Amino acid sequence: MPVPADQYFFIDPNRCIGCESCVQACSECDTHKGHSMIHLEYANRRESPQTLPVVCMHCDSPTCAEVCPADAIKRTEDGVVQTARKPRCIACNNCVLACPFGVPKMNVRQELMMKCDMCYDRTSEGKRPMCATVCPSQALFFGTREEIERLRPRSRPINEFQFGFQTIHTKVRMMVPRETVATHIDVAEVLCHPDEGSDQEDAMLAAALCELPIVART
């Protein structure tokens, strides 16, 4: 049974509380029991408790699969990009290096690339992924477009991302503030001119990552 076509996975970094419930629950999934296929990143712990859960974005044209010399990474007809197939994976790390979202991890002991498969054992049976089910702040959400529109009137989902000249469309949606223009940052440009970010870009980054409250000076 395929993952229902009207069900989407949404990530809302503004809601992430860094509790790692997703990380702990992911390792309970039957398809990769004992291993977590999601990880948590701090944006900059010295500055803020802002964290970001990182899952596979399940790209429409997955770079990881495109760069795989062994054709080990398959995408299901319902758009879920799977962990590399054990008989084919040669542990070359191409996918790990190429993924613009930094998702695939090499399991060195098993010589196998492993990554989030959107809890295919659960989602293909009509259940929600383990991480999105347990997430206490619902930074990870699995449901319909109507549900997310009702629950997040201040936000909107995007699934188009720009990395340099590469435009990527994903099955997973990222929630961004409704009023903010999601102007994409060209990583190459930032690398060349680190001090010349536009105000608009800074504002977008600040709003997307942390809507800073008024902090009274003492």
Next chain:
Amino acid sequence: MAQPPTSRVNIIEHFGPHLAYAEGTRLDRGLTPDRLVQTHCCFCGQQCGIQLKVKDNEVIGFEPWEEFPFNQGMLCPKGVKRYLQGSHPDRLLSALKRDPSSPGGFHTLGYDEAIRQAAERIGQIQSQHGNDAFAVLSGASLTTEKTYLMGKFARVCLKTPYIDYNGRLCMVSAAAGNKKAFGIDRAANPWSDILGAGVVWISGANVAECAPITTNYVWQARENGAKIIVVDPRITPLARTCDLFLPIKPGRDVALFNGILHLMIEHDWLDHAFIEAHTVGFESLAESVRAWPPARTAEVTGIAERAIRKAAEWWGTAKTSFLLHARGIEHHSHGVQNVLGAINIVLASGRIGRENCGYATITGQANGQGGREHGQKCDQLPGARDLANPEHRAHVAKIWGVSPDELPQPGVDAYEIFRKIDRGEIRGLLSICFNPLVSLPDNNFVARMLDKLDFYVAIDFFLNDTAHRADLVLPGSLHEEDEGTVTQIEGRVIKINQAVTPPGEARQDWRIIQDLAVALGRPHGFTFAHPREIFEELRRASQGGIADYSGITWEKIEQQHGVFWPCPSEDHPGTPRLFEPGSHNPIAKGAGPFYFPDGRARFNVAEYTAPMEDVDAAYPVILTTGRVVSHFLSGTQTRRIGPLVDQYPEPRVEIHPQLAARLGLGDGEWTTVTSRRGEITVRAQVVKTIRPDTVFIPYHWAGPKSANQVTISAQDPISKIPEYKVCAVRLSKAAAPPEYATQLERQQ
């Protein structure tokens, strides 16, 4: 007498904490469980619904329980990994007796012999020194049935007034403040009322780490248009996205609330009709807050005046609102005053007792609510009845089949029990579900007092740090090995269902207590064959009281996904929202919504006093303490669960870069934090998310990693809660890593 029988390292080597990970059947892919047991989490007061997967009398995993309305399948990391504590290598399978000649300091002995010896020693102490020479320390994680039994055991079997519980360390300031203002001690609203509030005010509550599911309620309210105000010395994960953050100086909350009320009066942001119809005492309160203009409030609280004015305006002009607070304002030597200050701004707004308008404290422990309502608190009898009240005594004595005169008078709080040990008045102690050596402040004093005891018997399922000093340890039961009820954060009575049976010679706690009563030759009233029988007696004992459970049945709980108390009859649906017009109220009897004979709430003048120990030249920095998300309380359980330990393996001291620079401390460097009572050496975590005059250390660890070596045992005069949230310290770079960094396992 009760000094550890061998070195701490030896005890830990034998009894843990050791780390459990998923392995064996728990790691088996595709394994079909025998059954799913719908129950609740064993940790905090939210009591999230969870389904445990059981295979061959072992809990092998979990499945989200999405139908349970409070959490709808959501869980924090502790709930996800709780199943790893069952079948744990550290699990106590038999009774232990102190034996310095044994490698681990204890040898095993048969359960029946252990009960006989415990009863003999208790009997000796009480016959030589009187009944009052023996004390009981109980726990707020026990089911309500067990807490009821513990209170009855202390007063009817042991005939001692000295029983108290670790809820004393949790939310008793809120309880006392609620009783003074509302006449009843319970969250006023179900959490669903948060969703429609126009302003959500959160004071002293690290919601994201201590009550993670509540985050979703708060942020959903924000999505629905609410403004979120957070008052905290740290930018917590929830504070990060609030609309207004007030970085208060620890211990000054009552000043802020008084300052807010001052502005509400000045701008006439008051509900005069509500104040007139439903309250008393506003005039004298209004007079008292004249002394709190914004400039003074700003000076005392350390918050900018413009932010105080903004908060007052948002709160004052809101149409609907919800105020939440937790230990951040309650763990103080004036915690009750802080709570009263919070309640005053709620009452002045008139926004309580109706939809989308509410007030609550965030219960910290699993059964913090039910655990104090039914008799293990030193001054209370079942039904939240007052032990000093003759009518209340007569009601409960009749249920218990004793004369009211036989019931002891109110005892003393948990910390005072240790002071009585110091004075030689208490010679023996029984503890269950309480780990005071980690959880009480100034715990070097607690350790010395345990050493003074003639006899100490502990009931536990892991050998906790306090039980290292026990003469006898009786093997109790894990959460999933027994059934009963608990009352969660909203006042919802829910059902804990048994998943597995206790292993080895371990026994369900209520059986151990009854076996002790029989061995003491006082079995009358302790012949329950099942927790359901205890609940049936509890229902009758609570009937007519404020915490009336008489209409609650186990079946009704399961049918309704919980029943909110009070519930005075079986055809009554329960009371999710207190103070609604016409709702059940045995005190006011129709006179008004609040639980006083005239039905009116009380405004109380909330007096500001500085913390007991303020900073000075020798100790110039404020230390505050609290939790991290992957550990729970004294860590008896979570420091044994590998993935949770890996998530947060050791305490760190959070320091602002300005303070760190002044002291020459770098991120990750070993730092010694010293107070007048002790010192602790931990790594520094340099972050801009804490006030520069304040440092923070989480308190879940034992021994040399215990933050409570440093904290002060000052207590609130009314609630007797300790002042964990403020003491004065100095910091310095450690000359070398502490011994524990090289000698002990990482989880120690």
